[in-house]
Amino acid sequence: MRKIGKFFLWLIVIVVTLQVAGIVVVFFSRRIRSNTILTLRLAGDIPEQPPQEAVSQLVGGTPLTVTDIVEALDRAKSDPRITALELRASESTMNMGKLQEVRQKILEFRQTGKPTVAYLEFATNRTYYLASSCQTVFLLPKSVLYVRGLMASSTFLRGTLDKLGVRPNLFHVGDYKNAMNVFTERKFTPAHREATLALVEDWSQEFVRGVAEARGLKPEDVQAAVAWGPFTSQEALDARLVDRVAYEDEQRDFLKKKNHGSDTRLRLREYLRRTDSTGEAKIAVIYATGTIVPGRSGESPVGEDFMGSETIAEQFRRAREDNALKAVVLRVDSPGGSAFSSEVIRREVELTRRNKPVVVSMSDVAASGGYWISMTANKIVAEPGTITGSIGVLTGKFNILGLYEKLGFTKDYVALTDNATLDYAFQDFTPAQRELIQKQMRDTYRQFLEGVAAGRSMKVEAVDKIAQGRVWTGERAKQLGLVDELGGLHTALALAKRLAKIPAEEKVAVLYLPPPRSLLDKILDLVEGTRELSPVTTVRAWLRSLETLAREPVWALTPAVPEMQ
Secondary structure: OHHHHHHHHHHHHHHHHHHHHHHHHHHHOOOOOOOEEEEEEEEEOOOOOOOOOHHHHHHHOOOOOHHHHHHHHHHHOOOOOEEEEEEEEEEEOOOHHHHHHHHHHHHHHHOOOOOEEEEEOOEEHHHHHHHOOOOEEEEOOOOEEEOOOOOOOOOOOHHHHHHHOOEEEEEEEOOOOOOOHHHHOOOOOHHHHHHHHHHHHHHHHHHHHHHHHHHOOOHHHHHHHHHHOOEEHHHHHHOOOOOEEOOHHHHHHHHHHHOOOOOOEEEHHHHHHHOOOOOOEEEEEEEEEOEEEOOOOEEOOOOOEEEEHHHHHHHHHHHHHOOOEEEEEEEEEEOEEEHHHHHHHHHHHHHHHOOOOEEEEEEEEEEOHHHHOOOOOOEEEEOOOOEEEOOOEEEEEEEOHHHHHHOOOOOOOOOOOHHHHOOOOOOOOOHHHHHHHHHHHHHHHHHHHHHHHHHHOOOHHHHHHHOOOOEEEHHHHHHHOOOOEEOOHHHHHHHHHHHOOOOOOOOEEEEEEOOOOOHHHHHHHHHHOHHHHOHHHHHHHHHHHHHHHHHOOOEEEOOOOOOOO
16 A cells, blocks of 8 residues: 555656646747647547546546637637648547537638648548638548548347347337337338438538538539549549648648748647637636436546536536626537436526526537527527437336346346336336326426427427427527527627627636646546546446436437438
8 A cells, every 4th residue: 555655646746747847838838930830630539528537537638629629720810820720630520510610610710811721641521521611622642532422320229129038118208209219110210210311411411511612612513523422532633622632741831832931830739728718707618518417427438428417507506606707608518318407407507597698509419408408598509510409208118027038037026016116127017107107208298398488488389399309400490499599619609798798809718617627636536536536436426327317217318310421
């Protein structure tokens, strides 16, 4: 134990020394040279917020977030020292909402007249859509522009469950609430197919329109080209989907000439560190990411966020009690989860808007419970490609008795009441239990409809027509009255400023909640509470959250929706 204590002591000393040294270095290196090229490299998953778990932060570091990218590009477009932008994009898992948010900021940078150049070694639909926002797009010779239109598919497990002897007892309210279809069906139902096809068609229109506008092409020409893809490098050039076929050194020479002969580069993360966003007025941005569960927020063993109602409620209370904060933006990226936990968060939104404006900013997904927590806000902002809506509920269980019997196990039980077996995983629901569950679901669905109707100033009957568990793109949701404005986080911040009666020209400071923790804080977390923050404990907390969610009688989860492929 003494050796472990000495190890952590030396680790703290090293971290403190490095932080002090870093402060000194930053102090003397905040200067940004004139004619500097801002470089943005994107690959893999781009999260909404830094990881909150100490173990994840120490092992994986602090990744570049969507907020970081958007904020840096917004600062750089009016920074006279930054005179060009270079984008290097590899395959990313961002969906349409995040892609559009980053893409829009690149377009705004480009509109200032500063050169914007994208270099692609290889590109799929996602990376090309992002790169097309730049004025000049380079593609590696002897490569492939793998643009070929969009599709969506789902894997159905009903056949597998039948072979295992597992019977799904799953119910939903809403004709389009198809999250359980992967367990109960063998292929798309008509409603499932209709909703999925409409979503992909909307995304395709966004893709074609965005590329056409940025490339100066006709939408019908882009549509025809996409249907013909993929392309070799020369074919992509001939189709005017890229501007030049060249190697990286040739691209660098091109940009150097465009940038007044300067090849000085600065990475986006370093640019953020050397610049500040200051202002007298302050606005809070509360991150609401991941599946909604009771209790504390955290991460799954594979690094996926889950949103704890207790954690989000704390952030809202903090924002309400801080008089310096003039408004709140709730940044939502969630497929939903617990209906009850969603209601806890919605109540905090309602309480907060009594004192200061609350604006919702929707990222890739803000549906089902993700829409539930949003519906009481003063205003809702979404990207055209955001997945939203899914106003509906579902619940159920799996009867695994058949699987046990195949393995030679047997089960028996005693129960004092008929409904004591509601959660018992070794029998189907009885008719009386099924009737009880469906009544609870109808009640929750009615509450959902009434909440949307009150928050959006609509009639319950009108909401019911566009609800039924169906997902919509942000653009269609705006047409239906579920969203107020199209745009990203900065659109939401501008709207929050206006509602808070802050002059449009006045700069504001943004407080991100939960606040990011320093490296020293993370070390101290581990030293002071190793047992609470160990990987094993983190997994247990995640499993407890899932167990609690599974035991709740009604869920507000998004139907199975496709990714942009």
